Every structure is written in C-alpha cells, then in structure tokens.
Amino acid sequence: MTFEELQPKVIDVLNHDSLLREEKLLQLCHLLSxxxxxxxxxxxxxxxxxKEELVLGPYVGEPTDHTVIPFGKGICGQVAVSNQNFVVPDVTAQDNYIACSLTVKSEIVVPLFVNGENIGQIDIDSEVLDAFTERDERFLEFVNEEVAKLF
Known part of the structure; x- marks a missing residue:
C-alpha cells in the first residue's frame, strides 16, 4: 500500500471515537507495520x-528492554534533544546506537510536536539496510501531525 493510500486510513484510526488514545496509537502501529x-x-x-527521558508507549514488533531512554542516548534520545528527524541507513555505522535486536539494519525517528513542544517521537526499525527515504520522512511527519491532534 502506498503512503498516499495509507493517509486516509491513518486519519480513520485516529478519529475512532470509541477508542482511548493508547488504543488508537497501537492500532496506528499495526496499520503501519x-x-x-x-x-x-x-x-x-x-x-x-x-524528566529528561523518554518512556516507551504503544508499539508493534519484538519486545524491547529499552522502555526508558535518557535524552541524548541512542537515536531516540538524540531526537529528543535535536528536535530533528534522524534517519540511520546502517545502524552498525552509528556510534550512539542502542541495539534493540541483532536483525535491525536501519532506523528512522521523527519527533512529535504539540504546540511547538517535542513531546515524543515515532520510532521505526527495519531489517532492511538503508530502508528509509525522504518519502518515509514526509509520511511520518504527516502521521505525527495527525497524532498531535490527540493531545
């Protein structure tokens, strides 16, 4: 499914009135995965x-030990400080990478802003080397703009 085809589905999931925010976010993770x-x-x-730390929210995939990440540590912690997207084509080439799984080859993290404040991020791992493009970044920025409306 293309990013363009997924956009209305993202909106549908997030506008589902009978679900709690956490449930909507989990459904969104499933939709993307x-x-x-x-x-x-x-x-x-x-x-x-x-606190200058991140806590794991809803996710889909292999369980992770990284449920709390200090600001500045790993890719997610760096995005919490920089407020910038971070695309990692090859995690083995990244000094400050926190390995969640030996099968992960690349990662993308896009910050989530509410009223101009970075409140979190969407984090995606891939078992494909150099998996993410600028199209992924733009799509995930769209996703986070929609998610921000829940806060």
Missing part, C-alpha cells in the same frame, strides 16, 4: 513529564 513491508518495529516514545 502491516502495510509497509520494511517497517519491522513501529512504536512511540514519549517524554516522561519534566
């Missing part, structure tokens, strides 16, 4: 109140 073959782990991390 099920429809984009190289999205092998899809999840959200959110800022833990005023």
């Amino acid at each position: 099920d429809n984009i073959d190289y999205y092998d782990w899809v999840g959200f991390y959110f800022r833990n109140g005023e």
